[in-house]
Amino acid sequence: MNCFELDNISHSYDRETVLKDVTLQLNPGEILGLFGHNGAGKTTTIKLILGLMKPTAGRLSVLGGQAGDPKVSQHIGYLPENVMFYPQLTGREILAHFARLKGASPAQVPELLAQVGLADAMDARTRTYSKGMRQRLGLAQALLGKPRLLMLDEPTVGLDPVATADLYRLLRQLRDEGTGIVLCSHVLPGVEPYIDRAAILTAGALQAVGDLPSLRRQANMPVTLDLTSAGDVGDLENTINAATRGRETVLRRDGRQLSVDIAPHEKMPVLQELLASGAIADLSIHQPSLEDLYVHFIGAGGLAHRGGAQ
């Protein structure tokens, strides 16, 4: 059973289209990164899956049931962006309240608080909590009742690097236990190593979905080879020019270091030729990062929408 399945989902309010024809699914034991600039439709997508709104068109199923059905929401954990709590209550009281609402065992409360590193602060009122502590409490709240679908909106905001690493380790562990996880973030380099698939939204439409290798194939962006010459840099330059003749490449020189941008499918032939020439002392290969891919798929049109209506 899928964690969720959006089938040609469209949504509009006030006659403005916020999502159009989005088809996306999440399998158990998978971490999906959901990316897009502000107003691209991420929040709307999440709200639809949570059952807070109904799609105007399309078919949507969540955990094999209807979005918003209490039997379904019981198995969903959600951490909203900028999570806030009742300031007059302590962390433990708040988590106990939410545990009762979710029908989760009250024994989980101290356990979860310890797991997110709030063991010492659980009896302090949340009024005194820092942003990072609120975020941890929000995370503990999302983990109540062992959710089968976990949706986290900017989970690492306010977390220090150690806490961030802890969080990702925890997410991996949950994924391995079969939880489906949606991760929304603007910190692309941070999430890159942890996501299994990425979905990129622009102006309410899905631009690209897939794991990183397949996104790279789709984008067909050049790979960068950083080369250090064994002898004379000029010789290496000539060798490179010879090897890449007739191919579309960009060569940059920075002291003894040369960089070549090259189309992915031409990488291997060129590399073989260069290695055979013996002119290189060292070599590193840079695949386009998630951030590069994001910028590629968002494109200039995407940037123009930046700061658009939510």
Place this chain on the structure above:
Amino acid sequence: MNAVWTIARKELSDSLRNRWLVAISLVFATLALGIAWFGAAAAGQVGYASTPATIASLASLGIFLIPLIALLLAYDAIVGEEEGGTLLLLMTYPLSRSQLLLGKFLGHGLTLALATVIGFGVAGAAIALLVEDVAIVSLATAMGRFIGSTILLGLGFIALAYLISVRVSEKPVAAGLALAIWFFFVLIFDLLLLGGLVASEGTLNPELMPWLLMLNPTDIYRLLNIVAFSGSEPLSGVLSLGSDLPVGQAGLWLALVMWCVLPLAAALLLFRNRRI
């Protein structure tokens, strides 16, 4: 049901924590004892006047106080959760909007009911114990009716406060509208009614006028507590209209209950259509 009770329980423990419950109970007890003790001051003496006079004075004060307390208690029920950022989170839990609002209603209602029972109950007990030769049975009946109608009046205004709270998106606006509601029902309504009576110069159907009192829960409340003794004292102002009402006590109680049910139903309906 479980979810409703969880919400109610939080509201109740909140009002214990922020001392609302204690404060309201104290205010009620002090007022009731003060009125009982100085009730005869107008007649030039200190001491218990009579049960009807005491209840009438209490009801006159209650008309001002109960709606105000109920509105203050409940005006931020939903808009407060939204501004605090917890409404969105709550709605992702296995909890329907109706359950949330009903839970709040139960919690706020219990707070007000407990304060009323404790505050006026203590005062009633004190009167029964301290005042010599007071008729216990008639005092208990009058107090019971007074406490019951006070709770209903409070519930009605809690529901009216929800009507605001589910509609607006900012707390100060909700507070302002709550005060406007108080102002309208407690101060303006009777003036409008009297003004209308005078301006119409008798052209209005005289049978219609008493029914207009039913449009104001505070008037129903007053009728319930004062008309019960109308044999002994003449009624003044718009209340004199009430004696022409063809409905008995049961009708007045029913009207007061409707003033809880209808605004609550309307608030539930509005809340269901609110965008979150």
